[in-house]
Amino acid sequence: MSARDRAGPPACAHATRSHPLLRAWIDPAASLPGLDQLERRRRRAHEEDGIGRPVIVAQTRDLLDDGLHYEMRVAARSVLATRDGDAHDAFNALVWLRHPQLKWALNARQAADVARVGAKQRTRAQCALTHFDEAGAIVWLASPRLLAAWDAHDWNALFVGGQQAWGDELAVTVFGHALLEHVWNGHASPTAKCLVVEVDRAALRPRVGEAAIVARWPPEEARLAEAIRAGRLLADPQELRPLPLAGIRGWHEPGSTARLVAQGACFRPLREGRRYPAPWLSR
Numbered sequence: 001m002s003a004r005d006r007a008g009p010p011a012c013a014h015a016t017r018s019h020p021l022l023r024a025w026i027d028p029a030a031s032l033p034g035l036d037q038l039e040r041r042r043r044r045a046h047e048e049d050g051i052g053r054p055v056i057v058a059q060t061r062d063l064l065d066d067g068l069h070y071e072m073r074v075a076a077r078s079v080l081a082t083r084d085g086d087a088h089d090a091f092n093a094l095v096w097l098r099h100p101q102l103k104w105a106l107n108a109r110q111a112a113d114v115a116r117v118g119a120k121q122r123t124r125a126q127c128a129l130t131h132f133d134e135a136g137a138i139v140w141l142a143s144p145r146l147l148a149a150w151d152a153h154d155w156n157a158l159f160v161g162g163q164q165a166w167g168d169e170l171a172v173t174v175f176g177h178a179l180l181e182h183v184w185n186g187h188a189s190p191t192a193k194c195l196v197v198e199v200d201r202a203a204l205r206p207r208v209g210e211a212a213i214v215a216r217w218p219p220e221e222a223r224l225a226e227a228i229r230a231g232r233l234l235a236d237p238q239e240l241r242p243l244p245l246a247g248i249r250g251w252h253e254p255g256s257t258a259r260l261v262a263q264g265a266c267f268r269p270l271r272e273g274r275r276y277p278a279p280w281l282s283r
Contacts, residue, residue, distance in 0.1 A: 020211035020250055021174055021183050025094060032090040035082060041097055051100045054080040056093050069119045075111035087184050091177035098216050099175060105225035106133050109234070128234040134178040137192035137243065138224065140214060141279050142201035143169035150241065153270035155261045159247030163257055166249045167212040171204060174213070174245070191266045193240035195233065196279040197224060211250030223282045233280060241276050
């Protein structure tokens with residue numbers, strides 16, 4: 001365990017402890033849960049929804065001596081090797097607790113490709129799956145009105161002119177545990193790699209919380225997980241759209257959106273030749 005992890009987030013993170021993304025996941029005044037607490041939560045989650053999650057165990061030398069690839073251990077033994085006190089691994093476990101259907105779909109695809117090409121090679125699909133696992137988000141799209149602006153990386157239109165659409169026409173479920181870790185460690189401007197799912201506006205709006213965040217949407221996630229497991233989604237990293245999350249209304253100080261978009265390094269122009277797929281229609 002590093003000194004950083006023992007001490008929690010660094011000094012520069014104090015202002016972000018109340019960040020809306022962290023509030024959607026943990027009590028910002030508390031420490032991250034340890035292994036025993038995570039395992040208790042896993043058992044409780046299973047009791048509540050009947051969906052299994054891998055057992056959360058300490059990543060020890062004895063455990064690693066089984067010789068299994070990380071994903072194969074999850075798939076074959078339902079064991080999640082987790083470093084105690086490590087923020088990255090703690091958030092990974094928390095995502096397993098909240099989004100088990102999506103996690104199992106990613107793991108099934110990863111394990112199938114490891115079995116097919118071996119542990120030392122990586123397919124394009126594995127890259128896409130990993131990008132989504134680490135830095136992924138789901139953007140729930142109830143209106144195509146701002147999609148052209150996003151396609152063109154017209155961040156001013158998407159976030160400044162379109163700021164009232166966030167939480168009404170668009171909302172986001174942050175899935176990637178590395179994104180959560182970055183905010184925990186004081187980096188308040190993460191960029192997500194997104195799957196875009198077209199949904200009904202009336203169904204979306206009651207699920208939207210602070211800062212246009214949808215904590216979880218199990219029925220829609222189940223459909224999305226089925227498509228991922230079947231290989232209809234995340235066959236290639238180019239399917240994923242970048243989204244600088246700091247632009248969303250409620251993720252920053254009121255009135256600062258235009259300045260952020262104008263000055264933030266994460267608001268990058270569209271790369272020549274880059275094109276994005278159409279939103280996925282869940283039904």
